[in-house]
Amino acid sequence: MITSDSALAFDRLLPIVVLISAAILDFAIGDPWGCPHPVQMMGWIIQRYTKGALRWWNEPWQLRIAGIHLTIALVCSVSLGSWLLFYGLDRWAWPISLGVEVVLLASCFAGRSLRDATVDVLKPLAKADLTVARSRLRRYVGRDTDTLAEQDILRALLETVAENTTDGVMAPLFYALVGLAIPGIGPVPMALFYKAVSTLDSMIGYRTAPYTDLGWFSARLDDALTWLPCRLMVLTVGLLSGKLKSVWVIGWRDARKDPSPNSGWSECAYAAILGVQLGGQNWYRGVAKLKPLLGNPLQRITAKHIEVAIRLTRNCFLLWLGLAVAFTWLTLPTPGSLG
Numbered sequence: 001m002i003t004s005d006s007a008l009a010f011d012r013l014l015p016i017v018v019l020i021s022a023a024i025l026d027f028a029i030g031d032p033w034g035c036p037h038p039v040q041m042m043g044w045i046i047q048r049y050t051k052g053a054l055r056w057w058n059e060p061w062q063l064r065i066a067g068i069h070l071t072i073a074l075v076c077s078v079s080l081g082s083w084l085l086f087y088g089l090d091r092w093a094w095p096i097s098l099g100v101e102v103v104l105l106a107s108c109f110a111g112r113s114l115r116d117a118t119v120d121v122l123k124p125l126a127k128a129d130l131t132v133a134r135s136r137l138r139r140y141v142g143r144d145t146d147t148l149a150e151q152d153i154l155r156a157l158l159e160t161v162a163e164n165t166t167d168g169v170m171a172p173l174f175y176a177l178v179g180l181a182i183p184g185i186g187p188v189p190m191a192l193f194y195k196a197v198s199t200l201d202s203m204i205g206y207r208t209a210p211y212t213d214l215g216w217f218s219a220r221l222d223d224a225l226t227w228l229p230c231r232l233m234v235l236t237v238g239l240l241s242g243k244l245k246s247v248w249v250i251g252w253r254d255a256r257k258d259p260s261p262n263s264g265w266s267e268c269a270y271a272a273i274l275g276v277q278l279g280g281q282n283w284y285r286g287v288a289k290l291k292p293l294l295g296n297p298l299q300r301i302t303a304k305h306i307e308v309a310i311r312l313t314r315n316c317f318l319l320w321l322g323l324a325v326a327f328t329w330l331t332l333p334t335p336g337s338l339g
Contacts, residue, residue: 015186016328018098019176022105022187023321030112038078038107038192042199045074050203054210063213071200071218079193086186101188105176108191110168111317115310118157122303125153144283154301158309159278162270163263165237165313166230167198173317174229177324197222207259223261230262234269236316241273250295257292264294271295273312274305 031037053066082104089097117140124132133153134145141156148156172191179190197218204211205219234251238244250272251265258264258279267278275298279291299305 012328012331014098015180016325018101018105019180019187019321019324021102022109023317025102025106026109026112028112030116031107031110038104039195039199042074042078042196043203046070046200046203050211050214053214060213064216067204067214068217070214071197071221074200075193075196078196079189082192083185083189086188101186105188105191108172108176108188108195109317110164110172111314114161114164114168114313118161118306118310121153121157122306125150126303142284144285151301154303154306155278155280156282157306158270158274158276158301159267161306161309161313162267162278165270165309165316166226166233166262166266169313169317170233170320171198171226171229173320174232175225177320180324180328194225197225226262230265233316234265236319237269237273237312240312240315240319243273246272254292254294258294264292268294270309270312274301274308275299276301276305 049066049070053063053070057063057066086097086101089100121133121136121140124130124136130148130150130153133150134148137148137153137156138145140160143156145153145156172194175194176187176191179185179187182190200215200218201222204215205222206212206215207219234247235244238247241247247269251268254271255264255268258267271278271294275296277293277295277297279293281288281290283289
């Protein structure tokens with residue numbers, strides 16, 4: 001006979017099982033090339049909507065309203081739609097629901113993809129094949145890569161790791177944990193909620209035309225949603241590295257120079273821990289853009305620094321996950337606690 005205590009414990013444990021399984025799945029296979037991905041679907045919707053909006057509206061206020069509508073519609077469709085899907089499946093076929101939740105949540109984490117991207121570029125770089133390294137780097141960054149020197153390639157990689165540790169790894173986990181803490185919600189709808197906003201920001205959240213007004217709302221929303229997980233990530237990697245004081249000093253000094261309220265802190269944290277300097281001149285479609293210098297140039301960036309950064313990202317993820325598991329386990333109802 002299943003007691004009320006046992007049923008409640010099962011309901012509490014199931015979401016954490018989903019979370020652990022998704023983390024394992026992401027670590028094992030990541031996002032295989034050619035497999036359908038929720039971000040692809042979101043990207044298709046954003047692209048189609050954007051083309052129509054830019055064709056039909058020209059006034060800044062019209063494009064801002066269109067951007068707000070797109071953001072709210074996509075975010076609500078993804079998060080509420082996933083919640084309704086699992087609400088129905090849980091009652092009719094919970095093992096299927098469990099499997100779908102694991103796959104969708106794993107798709108929100110980019111830990112394996114981030115690691116694979118760095119390896120993809122570092123392999124030819126280790127053989128001094130700059131041509132191949134530049135070509136592969138182009139898959140992961142928006143800057144021009146055709147003439148980058150070795151140090152510029154390594155800097156681009158380290159900046160990518162620092163930024164995506166927050167946007168692609170820790171912030172989705174943070175919102176999955178928020179969903180875990182809210183009864184009846186679960187980790188997947190909240191993780192997809194953040195992923196939708198992040199995808200909007202990456203596609204239309206630019207300060208340059210034609211997205212200045214259309215992407216204004218999604219960019220501000222992404223900044224707001226990422227603010228807290230970014231600071232918690234910075235605190236965590238500072239503690240894990242034993243260099244929290246250095247992270248705080250350099251972050252407080254340099255992070256405000258970056259136009260993004262979050263990327264500056266992420267990059268400062270890794271620059272401080274590794275003793276390197278990030279930022280400098282980048283080229284985008286032939287146009288030079290000078291990013292603020294973050295950190296102190298105590299060392300030249302090497303492949304070893306990239307590997308340490310990836311390891312820090314992984315350890316930060318595992319620490320947050322471990323704390324969530326421990327908290328859930330410690331707060332499970334004990335036999336007879338419900339009377």
